[in-house]
Amino acid sequence: MSEMIYFDHAATTPVHPRVVEAMTPYLTEVYGNPSSVHGFGRKARQALEKARDEIAGSLHVDPQSLIFTSGGTEADNLAVIGGALAQQGRGRHVITTQVEHHAVLHACEYLEQIGYEVTYLPVDETGTVRMSDLERAVREDTALVSVMYGNNEVGTLQPIEQIGRFLRERHIIFHTDAVQAYGVLPLDPEHLFIDMLSVSAHKINGPKGVGALYVGKHVPISPLLHGGSQERKRRAGTENLAGIVGFAEAVRIAEAEREERVAKYKQIKAAMLARFQEAGIAYHVNGHPEHTLPHILNVSFPGIETETMLMNLDLLQVAAASGSACTSGSLELSHVLQAMNLGEERAESAIRFSFGITNTVEEAELAAKKIVQIATRLQK
CATH class of the missing domain: 3.90.1150.10 (Aspartate Aminotransferase, domain 1)
Incomplete structure (x- = not known):
């Protein structure tokens, strides 16, 4: 055959052999909880923060602006739902596109069920959003806009910098799902006027079950998970240390x-x-x-x-x-x-x-x- x-x-993607190698000690020897204060916990915490620095470096952002998640889907949900809930004071209108990943579309459908209004922007025959449609859709009560970086089905790249600049001038929070773009395109959310950006490990030869959400310094976000003060109280639950270490190694290789x-x-x-x-x-x-x-x-x-x-x-x-x-x-x-x-x-x-x-x-x-x-x- x-x-x-x-x-x-x-x-x-298949997990890179070097990623498996990097993860192994954190499955066998360094098993402390990163939130514990004893030596085992401190060693785990050190590895966690080193991985955070590495991944943040690839995005040119402050390590403290990264929230580790269980993957791209959770990162998208946290950005869309958590971002919209935190912005309720501004309004209950959200804008996205008709071509988003279901992690964003279904999160938007959930917001509609709890009283939000969502505008789904159309695209042209190449799969690109027209700036004129976005400009027309923006309202006084628009709290959040989510437009993916590169489409997971057809590959089309959206005019992210243009969208980001337009929304920044209007002080509207902008999220992008960059799960497919990460590792193949240089990403710099601060230069692209992106407030929140989702990435995932298993699309770049890292392990499944781990991702991250970049949240800009002054961007409010409501946690979806409650029960602990991990990730600066933005995402409760013991971090997937081995997965995060593997993610950082995958990022290191992808960047190089x-x-x-x-x-x-x-x-x-x-x-x-x-x-x-x-x-x-x-x-x-x-x-x-x-x-x-x-x-x-x-x-x-x-x-x-x-x-x-x-x-x-x-x-x-x-x-x-x-x-x-x-x-x-x-x-x-x-x-x-x-x-x-x-x-x-x-x-x-x-x-x-x-x-x-x-x-x-x-x-x-x-x-x-x-x-x-x-x-x-x-x-x-």
């Missing part, structure tokens, strides 16, 4: 290798598209042609339903995805592609390929060859 080609790194990784992902993307082009199969690339994440490629193959293509790929040892991981397994059309108004056929035949550190250009060539075989057979 040939080796499986894993093109689903946007869903999750970023340029080289990005160059490789671009080569992989180009190699696949060149093979489709040469073979003359029918395909459409979804998302913005230039302002896009380097590791995500979303392609529609007209005439072949998403599920059919995925099953055929799986039989040929290629793992890809339909839209976001949280909704795969369900046959619903991608909410992102629907919002982009590309037509039903494009939405029903879309596949997301996402690349990571284990992939090579040779694999891309091989996978593309298999895709061409399937398309040639099924598009007749």
Whole structure:
């Protein structure tokens, strides 16, 4: 049996061997609670704060502005719900987009249930928010805006700095879900006028179950978890020390290798598209042609339903995805592609390929060859 080609790194990534190595002592030897005052606890606390410094450094922010969470979903919920609740005095209106991750969309739906009003901004056919729509949506009682950095399904990058600058002038809190952008793009929330920013470890070859939320110095936030004074009373619960240490190691590696990784992902993307082009199969690339994440490629193959293509790929040892991981397994059309108004056929035949550190250009060539075989057979 040939080796499986894993093109689903946007869903999750393999843990880097160096990350496993960094975590091991914190699962076996350094088992103290970071909140304990004895030697065991102090040693754990030291490791926790060293990891916090490392991750904060990658974002050019004050270590005290980071809140460790159980992942990107919790970070998004804490930002959207915790941010909105803390801003009630200002108003109960929140703005987001139709193409957010479900962690943001479902958090907004929860706010609607408790009496908030949410505006869901449309996007153009590339998946980009129009500044004019945002400007029109902002009101006196707008308390919070959440717009993702780079889309997890089609890769489109939003005009984050422009949005941030506009909102900063109006003193409106701005959150961005940067889970897919972290590790592949340089992020500096303070320069981009971002008040809150979510990241996750398992998208950058760290462990599952750990993430972080950056919260700017003067940004109020209401905790969602109660029961302890951890994370400066903003997130109760004993910190996942081994996970956080692993996260910091993954960040260290990603930062050191970023340029080289990005160059490789671009080569992989180009190699696949060149093979489709040469073979003359029918395909459409979804998302913005230039302002896009380097590791995500979303392609529609007209005439072949998403599920059919995925099953055929799986039989040929290629793992890809339909839209976001949280909704795969369900046959619903991608909410992102629907919002982009590309037509039903494009939405029903879309596949997301996402690349990571284990992939090579040779694999891309091989996978593309298999895709061409399937398309040639099924598009007749």
